[in-house]
Amino acid sequence: MRTLITTIAVGxxxxxxxxxxxxxxxxRPTEAQATPVAKRLAERAAAALRSFGFFEIEHTSVSCxxxxxxxxxxxxxxxxxxxxxxxxxxxxICLGSVHVYKTRTGRxxxxxxxxxxx
Numbered sequence: 001m002r003t004l005i006t007t008i009a010v011g012x013x014x015x016x017x018x019x020x021x022x023x024x025x026x027x028r029p030t031e032a033q034a035t036p037v038a039k040r041l042a043e044r045a046a047a048a049l050r051s052f053g054f055f056e057i058e059h060t061s062v063s064c065x066x067x068x069x070x071x072x073x074x075x076x077x078x079x080x081x082x083x084x085x086x087x088x089x090x091x092x093i094c095l096g097s098v099h100v101y102k103t104r105t106g107r108x109x110x111x112x113x114x115x116x117x118x
Contacts, residue, residue, distance in 0.1 A: 027073065029108055031064040034075045034100035037110040038062045041098045042079035045115060049094070054087040064100070074101040083117070092117050 029037075039062045046057045064077035081094040097113035 027102075029073070029075050029100050029102050031075070033102075033108060034064040034077055034110075035062055037100045037108050038064060038077035038079055038098040041110050041112050042081065042096065045079070045094070045096055045112065046081050049081065049083065054085060056084045056086055058082045058084050058091075062098075071101065073103075074099060076100070081117075 039060070042060050042062055046060060049055045050057065059082040061080045061082075062077060063079075064075055077098040077100055079096050079098060081096075083092045083094060084090075085092060094115055094117035096115035099111045099113060100108060101111075102108055
């Protein structure tokens with residue numbers, strides 16, 4: 001009986017260690033890895049604004065910070081688009097969020113969050 005309990009305990013410990021080892025192999029993306037993904041999504045948002053015909057993008061800024069995401073393989077970034085409205089000559093800023101996550105295979109993906117312009 002004691003051997004059976006020991007065998008079950010060792011088996012459960014091994015099963016619990018496998019996901020931990022997998023996440024250790026593929027930890028959350030670094031800022032250096034997440035920044036190009038967020039930059040690409042910021043450029044996509046800038047292209048959508050340019051399609052209106054009266055917005056010019058003066059500058060794009062991207063920042064990825066401390067881990068604040070949905071899981072242990074994710075990182076949240078933010079972008080700012082500095083816009084010039086050619087119709088009335090005013091300037092605006094659009095702020096948006098990007099969630100960058102790493103799959104179990106190590107591939108990076110990004111998902112745009114809300115974007116607010118003011």
